[in-house]
Amino acid sequence: MPIRLIFRNLVRHKLRTALTVGSLAIAVFLLCVLRALVVSLDAGVRNSTSDRLIVQSAVSLFVNLPASYVGKLKAVEGVDSVARLQWFGGYYQDPSSFFGQFGVDPEKFLGMYPEFKIVEGSRERFLTERTACIIGRQTADRYGFKVGDTVPIIGTIFQRLDGSPWEFQVAGIYELESIVWDETTIFFPFEYLEESLKGGAASGPPGSGVIYIHLAEGVNPVNIAAEVDGLFENGPQRVQTTTEAEFNAQFVSMVGNIPFFVTTIGGGVLAAILLAVINTMLLAGREQRHDMGVLKALGFSDWAVFGVMLGQGVLLCVVGGGLGIGLAQLSSPEIAKLLGTMFPGFEMTSEILTNACTLSLGIGLLSGALPAAATRKLLAVDAFRRGA
């Protein structure tokens, strides 16, 4: 019966309750999405491993490293393998259809990234064919690319001299076991690019943008990074070697204060909804003052009526929060598609949803506790005197 009383009191003003539940649902949904955005920005950093180092020019990420560096890096003790990586910067059909493309050393790159799983097509084909490529699941789904298709990419940094687009054959589609990269990028053999440049079929800067190092087991990454930096101290191109986590963190910092900005908006949303729900519950408390007096006159304890009021706040927020959480979970695949390459690691994690549950419960407890505390202290005679 108290549960029924809690429920019936909640639906006493259907419109008000519906509006409050709706506000809560939207606020919790927004909080989940905002949190997922922040988490996605950070996903690459969190999932980084310490056995991968990235060597880049000490001047700028946009200055390429000489091809000769690869051999020197391989010779460093503790280095297991080395892979070149070159940002290609082209586009498919239209400049607005953006997704990343990288030239890589296929075998070395996939070897140091076991997180990449070729779920369709052939890994072997990617490793052996000059113009083969692998495509992330999201991009494949977005543009309908299938294994065997030819993907024409119009170069911007690297342009073919005959004016034609670069053509890559889809050898496979990959998915990631953990978010160490994203599922939107196309990887193709670096050699294809290198040969085109050397053969005069294309123009663009020589060398590779960065070089990835995979360390042997048990090697201290900090020592190797220092050794590599020292190796090229006198040029021809000074380098900066970082762990994968530090490297990825650079990109997060490049987007400025987005995490702070998004978190601040989330805080604002939270504060606003908390005040709105408290207001609703205070109104409910005032309206039910007389009824609570009746319960006390009938012999219900102070804590029992406290529970009836608190229960209303909790139920209100659990329903509203639950709707918001459900909406966030159901819509997250679509949101991820909409965000596309901007937030490639966007995911509604169980941690976000659990936190949203806790938050909803917290708002419910807090908003219910204020009128509940006033009701607990209320004397039945006062309730009848003032509320009659």
Place this chain on the structure above:
Amino acid sequence: MSSTTATRTVVDLKDVTRAYSRGGERLVVLDALDFNIDEGERVAIMGPSGSGKTTLLNLIGGLDKPESGSVRVAGEELMDLTPPELARWRAGNVGIVFQGFNLIPVLSAQENVELPLLLAPLSRSERRAHAAHALELVGLADRASHRPGQLSGGQEQRVAIARAIVSDPTLILADEPTGDLDRASADSVMALLARLNEELGKTVIIVTHDPLAAASAQRSVHLDKGRWKSDGEGA
């Protein structure tokens, strides 16, 4: 204040004073009052507005505490009880009928009547059976599923009486039970209270302005400015 026929004293108030502070002024509502009611009595407390009738009823029902004096009801000294003990005592010993009915508007008549039984160790089916029986006693078995807003004033007051008697209390306290009712409904409610007193042996205390209502009591007493004016047999 003496009993006439019953042997056991149910209400025993001694030297009870209750005062309020209003605007820095001390307002004495009950002034060193003594009052006894025996088991099975039906007593009407009358008096003008502000005479202290409702305050007296609240003290007897354990809803309020006096400034000084002793309030012994159904064998318990209420001054000695803590608020939780008082709530438990009230649930087991007192049924209260209010002028404004004070039914919970979001619950049906059946659910309103069941409310006091939630405090008793009864199963759901037992609670439903007791509530249905109480509604039958007040002639509203066919209105069990109606909410208060769907009932007339007289019917609401009868539901309130059913709620007051459902837990089989020693005392029924009725504060202006006919105040908001037309004559016919008021007569029906007073007849019902008389029946509960005569057939079920409940001790009934009625606070009222209505001389006709008071006339149905076995004894009526009059309060004025917190003191007794007279005490005599009702009609």
